[in-house]
């Protein structure tokens with residue numbers, strides 16, 4: 134083992150230990166929050182000698198402060214945590230805060246020490262949630278994340294129920310200091326766990342901050358991520374563009390009454406729970422003269438059915454929709470709340486502090502706990518449903534992952550507001566008009582919720598998790614409604630549609646897709662340490678490459694449903710959505726320049742096919758089997774900007790490393806627009822290419838595995854990879870006129886291509902049956918297609934499928950393909966394990982650079998070279 138690593142590095146940085154220590158930390162946080170509630174009255178009166186008539190006021194103030202601190206500190210902590218390289222440091226600081234805060238509370242001999250202790254505890258709690266979840270997200274691979282989050286959340290639930298349940302009991306049975314011994318033991322465990330744990334891969338990953346699921350201490354049901362900020366600065370125009378989109382997004386969302394109803398639901402549930410927490414202890418002491426043990430038992434009565442029944446209520450919602458159960462839940466709570474208010478009230482002498490009153494109270498509390506799951510979490514589900522609806526209407530504005538992040542940060546704010554307002558309102562009502570009228574007010578609120586839920590909530594069953602809906606395979610004809618009818622009509626009128634028949638007859642099967650859908654593959658296990666997992670991924674890639682030659686890869690955030698209502702969004706190892714947005718807005722900026730500016734970068738001035746190619750500058754040359762004669766070649770209705778490999782985009786090279794030997798004249802010499810013309814353009818594009826290049830090298834290893842080779846097989850041939858990337862702009866064309874292709878039918882030349890196609894559809898893939906399969910942009914995905922060299926390597930087992938672009942949407946279309954090939958000087962030769970007597974090698978070995986150069990020189994109109 135490495136001597137420089139600390140003692141026990143391996144197990145101390147293992148997933149099990151990271152998950153366990155975060156679990157312990159979250160448990161401690163929720164346990165300590167709840168622990169105080171039933172014994173607070175005792176502390177205030179017996180230890181701080183507060184006049185009992187003021188007990189409720191201080192309880193309310195303490196809970197409200199907690200809600201407020203949670204609301205404001207989560208985003209601050211998230212911001213700070215993002216700046217610290219190690220997440221262990223903030224976790225330890227939080228622990229120190231929690232420790233000091235808890236000691237201050239336990240020892241408090243004055244009110245201000247008590248409040249200060251509580252504030253420290255709340256801040257530390259917020260930090261623990263934010264940092265804890267970020268650590269989980271960054272250090273647990275996605276496959277195990279659901280399980281790990283699930284485990285963490287069940288401990289949170291245990292803390293939530295355990296805290297108030299044991300504190301009152303211990304206080305009454307064993308006295309004040311023995312009662313506090315338990316939280317101290319929990320804290321010691323927490324200290325040990327946090328100290329022992331070593332953050333794995335420190336420094337290699339940046340943090341994604343997820344903020345505290347507000348209300349978790351009370352409700353423990355929603356893990357809500359903060360809308361994560363970009364990890365690297367954006368270019369000014371991206372920021373502006375994003376700002377516009379964000380405003381538009383919120384405008385659209387807030388003008389939908391379903392959204393407002395969902396948010397009202399979130400605020401009311403959270404207020405109700407924190408309001409009951411706030412008033413229950415004092416009320417029970419006044420009404421029944423109960424001490425802390427029985428008060429604790431009441432918390433148990435409320436929470437346990439709530440937890441047990443949350444699964445079945447989610448199931449019910451999935452079956453019959455959210456509106457019915459929610460309206461029923463709110464209505465059923467009305468009599469239960471009223472019943473809860475009756476015992477001990479002077480208007481109802483028959484239900485005083487005697488057995489009748491106590492049993493009415495206990496059973497209505499139990500019933501309330503059982504009904505609560507019907508209304509808990511409804512807001513989040515309804516919001517997810519709205520987003521899904523909106524996506525179908527405006528895919529660009531409602532890119533799935535980003536809008537989910539926003540949805541969940543809206544929910545978070547809702548919960549935090551409830552945590553703050555709940556105690557405030559119930560506290561003042563309780564003190565002003567008494568417990569019964571407070572429950573009347575709560576019952577009226579429930580009635581209002583029932584009415585608005587009836588009026589505006591969706592009647593349909595809960596939506597699938599967004600991820601699941603994208604996982605659905607895309608089938609011809611089933612186009613998600615994103616293609617206008619005129620587009621489909623135009624496709625069938627297109628001149629090349631007529632020639633498709635002859636094209637497919639002439640074309641080799643290796644260039645035609647075998648099936649009618651393009652699969653979606655999750656790259657989650659691309660760098661899994663587990664070989665079997667990589668092998669499994671390789672197998673599905675093999676199927677896609679041999680049957681279709683095209684597949685979608687999921688590269689960004691995805692959702693994990695941990696418990697019915699806990700949806701946590703995490704970024705995976707892929708290309709962050711911000712970077713994709715950034716490159717698209719760079720493309721828009723570039724093509725938006727005046728023609729003469731763009732022509733200063735004219736591709737014809739470059740000996741290496743790098744630079745700007747104006748509208749119509751590229752010709753449809755057809756395919757090898759069905760070439761288009763030069764005089765018949767139609768120029769494409771698109772403009773493009775091409776760049777090639779530079780060492781700056783290669784993380785395996787130093788910035789100043791010289792370019793590789795270049796016998797085919799294809800490396801470097803890019804024509805970049807100056808900083809004065811397009812500030813930051815070059816940096817953004819280079820950064821994008823660097824990420825793509827990293828992803829491509831990893832994919833190349835999976836391809837090797839898929840082909841039965843050692844994963845490193847292509848490594849030595851991809852040190853100076855033959856990389857080209859281009860930005861494309863396809864202007865809309867009048868549908869009435871004859872359709873002109875944005876890019877004619879072709880195959881790509883290198884090994885494979887990763888395409889980011891923005892949000893406007895246009896790409897089509899040719900199938901055996903002569904159909905053009907639509908390959909629409911799916912949010913959160915990129916498209917990978919096999920190109921000629923890899924197809925030849927596999928003796929055409931992998932398909933280099935013919936595709937084209939036709940933009941009939943009426944919108945501007947932008948795309949950014951990234952073509953990845955082996956070193957130009959490497960020899961492409963059919964793999965021996967793919968040659969047999971029946972299937973001799975399809976081609977003699979050749980140099981990759983020679984092939985690419987020849988193809989490029991055919992494609993560009995008037996190119997001198």
Ligand SMILES: O=C(O)CCC(=O)C(=O)O
Pocket residue numbers: 861876881888890895896936938948949950
């Ligand atoms: O723009 C697209 O969607 C595809 C572009 C393409 O196929 C290419 O540039 O080779």
Ligand SMILES: [Fe+2]
Pocket residue numbers: 879880881886936
């Ligand atoms: Fe292509």
